[in-house]
Amino acid sequence: MDGSRQRLKDKKKIVVKIGSSSLHHPETGKLDLRKMEVLVRQLCDLKNRGKDVILVSSGAIMVGKNALGIKKRLEDVNEKQACASVGQARLMSIYQKLFSEYNQICSQVLLTKNTMLDDLNRYNAVKTFRELLEFGVVPIVNENDTIATYEIDSMSVFGDNDRLSAVVAALVNADLLILMSDIDGLYTDDPHQTDDAVFIDCVEHLDRELMQMGKSSTGSSVGTGGMATKLSAADIAISSGCDMVIANGNDFHNIGRICDGEKVGTLFLADRKDEFYVLNKLEHMV
Ligand SMILES: Nc1ncnc2c1ncn2[C@@H]1O[C@H](COP(=O)(O)OP(=O)(O)O)[C@@H](O)[C@H]1O
Numbered sequence: 135m136d137g138s139r140q141r142l143k144d145k146k147k148i149v150v151k152i153g154s155s156s157l158h159h160p161e162t163g164k165l166d167l168r169k170m171e172v173l174v175r176q177l178c179d180l181k182n183r184g185k186d187v188i189l190v191s192s193g194a195i196m197v198g199k200n201a202l203g204i205k206k207r208l209e210d211v212n213e214k215q216a217c218a219s220v221g222q223a224r225l226m227s228i229y230q231k232l233f234s235e236y237n238q239i240c241s242q243v244l245l246t247k248n249t250m251l252d253d254l255n256r257y258n259a260v261k262t263f264r265e266l267l268e269f270g271v272v273p274i275v276n277e278n279d280t281i282a283t284y285e286i287d288s289m290s291v292f293g294d295n296d297r298l299s300a301v302v303a304a305l306v307n308a309d310l311l312i313l314m315s316d317i318d319g320l321y322t323d324d325p326h327q328t329d330d331a332v333f334i335d336c337v338e339h340l341d342r343e344l345m346q347m348g349k350s351s352t353g354s355s356v357g358t359g360g361m362a363t364k365l366s367a368a369d370i371a372i373s374s375g376c377d378m379v380i381a382n383g384n385d386f387h388n389i390g391r392i393c394d395g396e397k398v399g400t401l402f403l404a405d406r407k408d409e410f411y412v413l414n415k416l417e418h419m420v
């Protein structure tokens with residue numbers, strides 16, 4: 135086991151982000167409940183190991199779309215917002231049921247980019263997260279899709295939970311962010327588009343050349359942002375003193391393996407702690 139992986143064993147505050155693609159049965163688009171059980175068990179076990187855990191979960195739009203019996207691809211923003219409103223409530227009720235099986239309390243936190251940019255709102259969010267973690271709760275975060283796009287204008291959305299999870303990691307002073315995706319980690323190019331893409335095990339310096347490797351092409355019908363938003367998230371996380379791992383969400387046991395220091399996914403090593411850099415990034419995020 136190499137040294138940089140070894141340090142993952144000592145992480146105390148861990149943010150885990152799950153993409154919609156890791157939660158659904160691709161054939162039907164419905165929730166994969168067996169996988170969700172494994173996810174929740176892994177997170178509860180991290181809690182039992184004495185760690186603070188925050189889950190950033192996508193899936194509201196996908197779940198709402200299914201609940202409403204919509205078969206076509208969603209194009210209209212308001213239609214997506216209506217689906218998110220239905221789906222978020224359903225998603226939370228399933229998470230609550232699963233977490234309660236392990237006597238674990240979870241809570242819902244919905245954020246927008248504006249919440250994070252406003253000093254008072256951000257301060258309140260930080261304090262609320264602190265209280266929740268002190269109570270031993272697992273906060274479950276998503277973007278507030280219902281209001282995000284018309285809160286001021288389209289610039290007010292995160293638009294993807296990859297960057298939202300990195301902002302949350304920075305807010306709560308997390309020391310590890312795990313992004314579960316539909317792919318093993320970062321490759322030199324999108325493996326779904328190029329045959330000779332090579333897997334990258336560890337990133338010590340996230341330079342321009344690496345940033346350009348992350349394409350916005352997505353591997354599933356429900357994913358958004360592709361690798362581009364994950365690298366943007368890595369930039370935010372590692373600048374706020376938080377290591378980040380991108381790993382495959384096809385097996386949620388990977389979460390425990392990562393925290394055991396096993397060589398799973400691509401590891402991005404934190405290189406500094408710069409609060410202003412993160413805020414500046416957030417301000418210019420489109
Ligand atoms: N350099 C790259 N390395 C790996 N995957 C990449 C890269 N560039 C683009 N991708 C694409 O990013 C997808 C993962 O992002 P996304 O579809 O948003 O999934 P998720 O919602 O599961 O996070 C991959 O399936 C792949 O097609």
Ligand SMILES: N[C@@H](CCC(=O)OP(=O)(O)O)C(=O)O
Nearest residue numbers: 154192193194195294295358
């Ligand atoms: N907030 C949206 C998900 C946005 C998002 O980033 O989705 P994904 O690329 O699946 O992580 C939802 O809950 O449906």
